[in-house]
């Protein structure tokens with residue numbers, strides 16, 4: 001009969017199983033308590049830079065420490081420095097959820113600790129990833145030809161899309177020669193809107209295209225790329241000796257969540273023979289709701305598309321779903337098989353290391369699988385719809401208030417607005433007023449809102465997307481915004497007006 005592990009007998013082994021069980025229960029209990037009282041916890045920490053570091057020993061522990069002590073330090077040292085992204089009143093950037101099933105999937109992934117670089121290094125990791133991404137593809141209404149892979153972030157997904165677009169330019173043979181070996185060929189140009197996420201420019205920097213190789217197309221009054229100006233830019237660039245190769249459209253831009261006109265952009269890409277990548281990192285998930293399906297209109301024509309389940313699909317950070325109809329181009333760009341990585345299954349399977357820059361791969365598909373199964377298509381749809389309805393409510397409260405104005409349409413669950421005190425029309429004053437207002441709101445630490453600038457105007461953003469957020473939390477936020485508005489009026493010596 002097998003003897004149970006004992007720390008005394010075998011100190012070179014892992015943590016004894018019984019101790020793991022106890023600590024595991026304790027940690028799960030801690031998480032349950034934490035979620036149970038999260039409403040009472042300030043969403044923002046109150047620490048100065050360096051304060052957390054000062055509470056930590058500057059040297060590693062010479063001897064092992066008791067788990068009790070380690071867990072105790074979570075409350076004492078770590079929590080004071082946590083910004084609670086998993087909080088119902090977190091409305092900054094894009095609001096997200098590490099949901100219960102997602103957390104459990106993450107835990108199991110660490111326990112199995114597989115490296116899914118090859119099919120053979122864990123067949124279930126590869127095959128579950130393929131199946132679960134195909135489920136998600138169906139939920140989004142994307143075509144069957146779309147082949148999926150999980151990367152860590154949308155930034156990395158878009159980087160792979162742009163690398164594949166570059167690979168498609170046969171004359172350049174970038175894989176062999178690099179861009180430096182192509183001095184006689186025209187420099188590459190990529191197009192995206194003025195409102196695109198900075199990750200597109202970062203990808204251009206990384207891939208040797210450079211910032212000059214990114215041409216930003218102006219947007220219309222609703223912050224959407226203007227297709228006629230895209231067409232004009234491509235023509236101008238061809239005449240000026242550039243090689244256009246890729247267009248990145250966005251469904252749900254970071255500042256306002258605007259939706260580029262993908263059907264028109266797709267038509268231009270077809271005509272000009274350019275790779276079309278769609279960054280739907282945040283907005284794409286809305287397509288699981290039938291009445292929102294049209295947000296992905298035209299995306300069926302894209303060469304690639306990214307949606308982040310770690311943004312609005314309740315999957316803990318990080319998990320980005322990347323789809324392409326041309327996996328063979330991606331493979332051509334990245335596959336490089338060292339001898340030790342060859343297996344007897346290679347002719348029958350997909351080895352996911354062949355489709356990206358990384359070799360080792362976490363078993364991320366587990367947490368997406370847990371989330372999709374636990375909530376089901378219907379449960380996910382209802383939750384997204386609820387967030388969309390909450391956003392409509394706040395948009396309506398703002399629209400009905402004489403001293404607040406929405407600064408962009410609200411196609412998803414993110415609202416852009418600013419305060420406009422009566423009689424104040426000067427841009428500088430309005431910007432300072434709203435910046436001060438936001439500082440005062442966040443200083444209470446009860447809600448967390450973020451900001452952006454639109455055509456020089458300082459704008460406050462409220463993003464809704466956490467599963468614990470209810471109408472009550474939104475009401476609390478709206479009350480606080482109005483209370484701090486009155487305080488800001490006083491500070492600016494302005495009359496309350498209407």
Ligand SMILES: Cc1ncc(COP(=O)(O)O)c(C=O)c1O
Nearest residue numbers: 153154155197252253254279281
């Ligand atoms: C539209 C869009 N694309 C890409 C990103 C980058 O996402 P990630 O952090 O997954 O790289 C963001 C981040 O908010 C985004 O809003």
